[in-house]
Amino acid sequence: MNYIWLDCDPGHDDATAILLAIHCSNIRLLGVSTVHGNTTAENTKINASRCLHAFAAPADIKVYGGAIKPLLRPTRHDPEIHGPDGLGGVEGLPSADSSLVRTRIDHRPAIEAIAGALRRTWNDSAGVKVTIVASGPLTNIALFVSVYPDLLDAIERIVFMGGGIGVGNRSAVAEFNILCDPEAAQIVLNAPVPKTMIPLNVTHKAIVTNSLHNKLINNSLTHEAQSELASSQLRHTLSTLISFFKESYKSTFGFLDGPPLHDALTIAYVARPELFTRLRGIHTTGETIAAFFDFFLDCVAKCDRVSPLNQKCTS
Ligand code: BDR
Ligand code: CA
Numbered sequence: 470m471n472y473i474w475l476d477c478d479p480g481h482d483d484a485t486a487i488l489l490a491i492h493c494s495n496i497r498l499l500g501v502s503t504v505h506g507n508t509t510a511e512n513t514k515i516n517a518s519r520c521l522h523a524f525a526a527p528a529d530i531k532v533y534g535g536a537i538k539p540l541l542r543p544t545r546h547d548p549e550i551h552g553p554d555g556l557g558g559v560e561g562l563p564s565a566d567s568s569l570v571r572t573r574i575d576h577r578p579a580i581e582a583i584a585g586a587l588r589r590t591w592n593d594s595a596g597v598k599v600t601i602v603a604s605g606p607l608t609n610i611a612l613f614v615s616v617y618p619d620l621l622d623a624i625e626r627i628v629f630m631g632g633g634i635g636v637g638n639r640s641a642v643a644e645f646n647i648l649c650d651p652e653a654a655q656i657v658l659n660a661p662v663p664k665t666m667i668p669l670n671v672t673h674k675a676i677v678t679n680s681l682h683n684k685l686i687n688n689s690l691t692h693e694a695q696s697e698l699a700s701s702q703l704r705h706t707l708s709t710l711i712s713f714f715k716e717s718y719k720s721t722f723g724f725l726d727g728p729p730l731h732d733a734l735t736i737a738y739v740a741r742p743e744l745f746t747r748l749r750g751i752h753t754t755g756e757t758i759a760a761f762f763d764f765f766l767d768c769v770a771k772c773d774r775v776s777p778l779n780q781k782c783t784s
Pocket of ligand 1: 480483507605638644645
């Protein structure tokens with residue numbers, strides 16, 4: 470079993486990472502912290518809570534708000550890609566002011582909650598370590614490793630989506646998460662714990678093509694959809710998420726085939742690391758991405774059985 474803590478800035482692809490973290494059978498999600506990034510820290514906190522509810526996370530998994538700004542630089546958000554509230558165009562999630570959303574939020578600061586989860590896991594399970602997964606700017610994680618150096622031994626690995634080798638999305642070489650808070654990224658990279666970076670070079674291969682979008686809508690791994698009507702409200706919600714993200718990627722970056730599911734790959738790496746080893750072989754890339762989407766669709770199917778949005782979609 471992989472014990473993980475997820476630090477994120479939802480964000481369309483962060484939302485898919487949340488779904489995988491809840492429904493992947495060899496992952497035990499301990500908690501979710503949020504950070505400034507795709508939108509304001511207040512919005513990312515609320516969005517994470519909306520996703521936890523819609524994706525049927527156990528009630529004891531809470532959201533903890535973290536840094537509202539980068540360590541040194543002015544805050545930057547990305548409404549062009551994620552809409553004004555971070556989950557633009559996504560239908561069917563509970564509203565921000567619903568009590569379901571509010572009661573999921575714990576007001577302890579993010580780094581204190583991460584420290585508590587690491588200590589508890591270490592003590593209760595005789596030295597079991599926790600993987601920290603980060604899918605937004607690295608401010609919270611930089612603060613955590615700086616404030617709690619005594620807990621570094623309790624970290625299995627830090628897996629983060631960010632960066633690109635010779636490729637960027639906010640300049641020719643800069644990737645959004647790292648660009649938001651490069652000083653925080655430097656602190657995390659210097660921390661003496663194992664780290665895995667999931668860069669744009671990898672995530673730009675995980676494109677949700679029309680054919681995959683149709684499989685998502687219709688719960689079918691083998692047949693293309695005949696209509697655009699989703700088979701459940703959950704799938705309709707995910708379909709609206711993909712559609713919005715697709716339009717953003719088309720208009721901003723000229724991606725014509727579909728949007729990349731960047732952040733979902735962090736969870737896939739923890740759950741199925743062998744996929745990423747094989748990604749090194751040029752000829753196995755297609756196979757790997759197909760296996761990633763099978764994994765993704767399998768988790769969606771598990772979510773569909775228990776989600777409050779599992780009613781049949783009628784319109
Ligand atoms: C990263 O930036 C955000 O737009 C996404 O959520 C992802 O974490 C991709 O550069
Ligand atoms: Ca993100």
